[in-house]
Amino acid sequence: MREKITPRSQDYSKWYTEVIRQAELADYAPVRGCMVIRPYGYALWEHVKEGLDRRFKETGHENAYFPLFVPMSLIEKEAQHVEGFAPELAVVTHGGGKELEEPLVVRPTSETVVGYMYSQWIQSYRDLPVLINQWANVVRWELRTRLFLRTMEFLWQEGHTAHATAEEAQEETLRMLEVYADFTINDAAIPVLQGRKSESEKFPGAETSYSIEAMMGDRRALQSGTSHYFGQKFAKAFDIQYQDENGKLQYCWTTSWGMSTRMIGAIIMVHGDDQGLVLPPRLAPIQVVVVPIWKKEEERTVVLEAVETMKAALGACVRLKVDDRDEYSPGWKFNDWELRGVPLRIEIGPRDVAKEQVVLARRDQPGRAGKSFVPLAGITDAVTDALAQVQNDMLKRATEFRDANTHEPADYDSFRDAVAQGFARAWWCGDVTCEDKVKEDTQATTRCIPLDQLEGNGQCIVCGNPASEMTIFGRSY
Template identity: 65%
Template sequence: MASQAVTPQSQDFSKWYNEIVYKADLASQSPVRGCIIIKPYGYEVWEAIKAGLDRRFKETGHQNAYFPLFIPQSYLQREAEHVEGFSPELAVVTHAGGKKLEEPYVVRPTSETIIGESFSQWIQSYRDLPLLINQWANVVRWELRTRPFLRTTEFLWQEGHTAHATAEEAQAETMQMLEVYAEFCREDAAIPVVKGQKSNIEKFAGALRTYSIEAMMRDKKALQSGTSHNLGQNFAKAFDIKYLSRDNVEEYCWTTSWGVSTRLVGAVVMAHGDDQGLRLPPKLAPIQVVAVPVYKNDDERAPVLDAVQRIVAELKAAGIRVHVDDRDERPGFKFNDWEMRGVPVRLEIGPKDVQNDKAVLARRDIPGRDGKQFIAQAGIVAAVRDLLADIHDNMLAQATTFREQNTHEISTYEQFQGIVADGGWAIGWWAGNDDDERRVKDETGATLRCFPLDQPDGAGQCFFTGQAAERVAIFSKAY
């Protein structure tokens, strides 16, 4: 049951976020430290995310498979950077079946190693390439600090793993999947993202290059919402992933990996939510339209419910996800309750509407009277369909405007510090090295989110070192 008011975003954003997660019934706390229980309503949002992505993966030629949860510890050690990056956050199984294991198993933090081992067996010839695999799975990373959906010890995700004959093909795949993520965020989640390349410090342990999509949350912080890695030949060499070329020469493959997780649920909450609660983009909303019947007494009840059932049947037949709230509560309570849960459209039908063959549609993205329209019952399916499309467009536009208003070009470190202190993204020319990047982080709390793929023409002067710079970077506080 969603209940009463929520802490305003402006007062305490973290508190607001936590309350939304629980009050909108997305998740509940679990007995296990750092883990959450994803409740049916939250899981349905994840299922919609999965469906949207899975369709796109298939359309781009990928197939799903499933690899073991347990990975022999020695596998991780085969790629030097990889093991160094992950060892602090591994959960290791040392005992099983009442006995100490000969070799411990690591609970997968990601599957490059065990999938690489398989790839080395599956791939013999250039004819076996490219190999395009995806896995939907759970992974475990023993994080010290967790937050529901954003960073949990166990989480659900997908990890794509591909092998290619050439460096160019691997790079093309890396960029293609980054675009798939960006397109999904825009078209299904109504979240605008910046595609960019990660700095050396932030790149994936074992990758040649890491790319990410970065989204701005309502508190102006950045959330890395998806990553795509060009792994070069690092894992191919560590796992002996080789093929015989057309010229009968043995060559190492070029591999990629890419993933998004249940963190996306958190992204949806923090990119769209307001002080009334969650706001779900129509394509991901488990319930797109909630029908609330309104009546004063038993005489009014029957005809109102008849009309509701008739309209709901029409909407369902048109493939719209509808729910009738026939609980014995007052309408006002239901309005607030469904707003907390983020349902995009509310359909109200009362005695007056039945009399006039009308209905009321209220949209979640525009509060109050301005978001209400009185329409004829005939043609309601088309009206709802148009409204859902319009809500998506409007939510995307709102989020885009918000991001633009809070992204600032800077050319000096002083300006930079001002922007970071006020919240928001700072974008400027950057030529610093790893140490410079760490210093900026230590001094301001902001990290280099990415070098955007869309770069301005020409060159400039680094706002930190004063050196000539070829690229601009986005810096921000991040989750």
């Protein structure tokens, strides 16, 4: 028998790890800080990928692949970029039994190789914009790791674009931020705040960084996607130039944006409960699980026949799994599929077959509250409606939770309380010393400066100086 999961209230991080391992999303690898993504976890990732990839294509992007190794000299071309990544680089110094003339960095991100290639591919304004995405793995030598949230190697997607004008590049940066928000809200059912990163939280080498920020079940923040505007910094470092309509040589304006397997961590922490995972229907590898129930052999035949009929009707429109394993009892299966977060469960036994109905149970509403009887005749509509309803309710619940834990403190004392319990939305002058003070006092950091700002001005919550922007503060992962 599988162990009961540690309740979230008792030890949130233990709960998180246990859910991942017991639901078989991932496992620890023989290398410290690395994980194996198991089939169920990978299936979830594949749905994340599909949701994003479709949106990238819809916004005009193409996929390509750049190499894993980056010559050290390329990494060093952009000063702030090296500085930011140097401490977490994995470097290959030997190959084929010999010491390499130039060490190869295992990419922590690909701006540099991409920049190098773009400088060769881009000659004319007619070559622009270049809109490329790649699905890849990257390595960052993290000191403290956690499954999905921060592993040494992780899977992600990184978009890299080059444009003829600053405006175009800025538009692209915000467009992709919007794509991330759209995916996260509508597919992952996770409400997010879109905003700009402070100077200190910026991506190394970026002119402006944007992120989407979500609140986890323990009220901490998770940066769930980023989009960067580089201005001409990378173009100048990598000599990405084009000739404009007037024959003048110009540097490109570039962007990059990424979302990673960390998203899976967000899904676990935003929706999960003490029973385990709760997956949003749009991304769930299995949307509906059918648990047939019988006592006698003849009942088994009748029940399985009804299941087959149902499968024929439903299988075409939802990702359906029939759990006809003989070795487990129905109760065991209920618990098992709840742990795995399957959004809907159909129970069907001899009594149901006789009444031409099934029991439909919602994962997001545990116990009797989430159960209802549904006539077999209208099963397809009932199931698709229920899936849509679960998806909606999950987003609604997560949004209510976040809003209930987001405060607008009036003074620094209440700000400290607010940030200890969730998010604080407050005026901030933009000065790094205020940011540092907050971090020291409360461990909280600026998460982002939301794009949606109220009219007017206020006073910095820390120093009292005039401030023109409201900022979200919170403790983060």
